[in-house]
């Protein structure tokens with residue numbers, strides 16, 4: 001029973017609880033029992049209320065109330081975002097989609113699934129196994145991140161080289177607008193040019209234009225063969241040639257081409273580090289290469305033959321294919337356990353820049369040189385999705401004040417403008433990169449973004465202050 005004093009106007013918490021009940025609407029004290037992030041530096045969740053809708057109608061009710069009161073809200077998925085997109089303040093209402101976690105249907109013939117926004121990516125993959133299918137999005141945070149969050153960030157990940165980014169994997173979706181209007185656009189067709197493609201409004205817009213509740217996803221047949229290897233290379237030119245060689249050799253079967261600079265590989269495989277090195281640690285670059293297909297014998301022979309050719313021709317200096325499931329997991333952990341960097345160095349500024357592959361080597365040399373001029377002891381760890389033109393750069397210079405952060409960001413971001421790069425390939429803008437958005441988007445683009453925001457969310461309640469002010 002909720003007692004309400006009618007002589008005073010109801011607070012937002014009271015209004016939400018009166019409409020949805022205390023099971024769905026938690027108090028700030030209850031919310032504070034939970035974490036504010038599933039990434040490093042976690043603090044308790046600080047908010048005015050935490051809403052846990054069980055269905056689209058609950059969410060629409062909550063948003064109607066918040067819209068009428070001009071109450072800011074922050075959509076929460078798996079909280080694995082690394083750019084401050086889910087930062088919630090004491091005056092904001094957090095809305096977590098975690099209870100909307102059902103795979104509603106799988107259409108094996110048409111290779112589609114309808115899923116709710118709170119489904120954890122790994123749970124979806126596990127669910128689809130029995131259907132012989134999979135959803136071709138894979139990222140290190142798969143055990144926590146949710147489909148709604150993946151869509152709202154247009155996540156890229158480890159297989160974008162073959163399957164594209166999340167935008168390419170969503171056929172339709174349902175979202176609730178700031179005023180509580182439900183827009184159900186659950187298209188399941190590969191081609192549908194009947195008017196505007198409305199789902200694009202919500203993909204990659206970081207919860208600023210609507211809250212995603214359900215989606216129609218494109219599925220693939222589960223591969224029956226997977227071949228994985230570490231390669232060692234002695235120059236960046238060799239890495240580019242190897243990428244092109246792998247594309248020609250494996251065609252559509254090439255899923256992953258992850259490049260590590262020596263600094264990252266050495267850290268992860270140092271004697272005190274978490275992993276043994278699959279290959280000696282003195283090469284300039286390493287590649288984690290993977291193919292997936294449907295003809296196990298043929299695929300394995302092709303993989304081995306191609307690696308042999310690359311070795312004989314001197315394209316690669318060494319290679320180590322995974323021979324077992326254990327080796328496969330060991331290889332991937334070296335790539336995925338990025339938070340190890342934080343256990344050795346603090347603070348770490350992380351970047352996920354996008355740039356032409358041909359410019360990568362010069363760019364990394366330039367930023368290292370400039371960072372060293374400012375902080376002679378600086379360490380830079382570089383790795384990432386080279387095949388997609390996307391690098392992760394981790395910078396640690398021992399200082400963490402706002403001036404240092406700004407200077408590091410300036411040194412990392414500004415050189416991108418002259419080589420046609422972007423300040424973010426996949427993590428998004430959130431709070432952390434909004435001061436630099438003008439480097440990657442021109443005034444007309446920024447103005448159109450603001451026009452869309454004003455049209456869809458006139459009171460600016462959805463993730464206020466994220467992406468831009």
Ligand SMILES: Cc1cc2nc3c(=O)[nH]c(=O)nc-3n(C[C@H](O)[C@H](O)[C@H](O)COP(=O)(O)OP(=O)(O)OC[C@H]3O[C@@H](n4cnc5c(N)ncnc54)[C@H](O)[C@@H]3O)c2cc1C
Pocket residue numbers: 038039074075076077078079080081082085086097117138139140141144145146147148149150151152153154155156157158206207208210211212213336338339426427463
């Ligand atoms: C170890 C690690 C590895 C990572 N690797 C990658 C990678 O390879 N590629 C990559 O792209 N990212 C990567 N990320 C970043 C992160 O996992 C992705 O951005 C992911 O898609 C976020 O999903 P989430 O459910 O955790 O979303 P959250 O962090 O909860 O939210 C992210 C954004 O989406 C909004 N949002 C969440 N749910 C909804 C919804 N239902 N409707 C509208 N808006 C919503 C939030 O408000 C926020 O703006 C990694 C993160 C970690 C910690």
